[in-house]
Amino acid sequence: MTYTVYVLYSSKFDKIYIGYSSNLEQRVLSHNKLATKGWTIKFRPWEVVYTEDYVDKPSAMKREKELKSSRGRDFICSKILKKG
Numbered sequence: 001m002t003y004t005v006y007v008l009y010s011s012k013f014d015k016i017y018i019g020y021s022s023n024l025e026q027r028v029l030s031h032n033k034l035a036t037k038g039w040t041i042k043f044r045p046w047e048v049v050y051t052e053d054y055v056d057k058p059s060a061m062k063r064e065k066e067l068k069s070s071r072g073r074d075f076i077c078s079k080i081l082k083k084g
Contacts (some may be wrong), residue, residue, distance in 0.1 A: 002062035005067065007050040007076055010043040016076060017046065018067045020060040024051065050080045 004024045008017040008031060017040055021027035028048060031040045040046065054060040066072045077083045 001057075003054045003057050005052045005054065005060050005063045006048055006082060007067065008040070008046040009049045009081065012045065015043045016049075016073070016081070017043075018064055018072075018076075020054075020057075020064045022057075024048070027049050050076065064083040 001022050003020050003022050005020045006018070006024055006027075008019070009015070010017075012015070017031070017073065028046065031046050032044055035041050052063060054063065066074065
């Protein structure tokens with residue numbers, strides 16, 4: 001099974017969200033329409049701005065954690081969102 005680490009961006013609220021999933025399409029649908037609670041429902045709509053694929057869950061979880069760090073967020077803002 002493949003896991004995708006993804007970065008979502010809400011241009012309306014200038015927010016980012018980082019996660020991983022084995023079914024990215026369904027997960028993004030959940031963030032944008034299906035979910036009824038959670039942090040992401042407050043900042044809809046979300047668009048996928050970055051993805052990385054991994055062959056196993058532990059690798060995806062490790063990368064998600066890296067992207068959520070200060071250095072990872074700097075990478076997202078400067079390289080992906082072209083800020084700063």
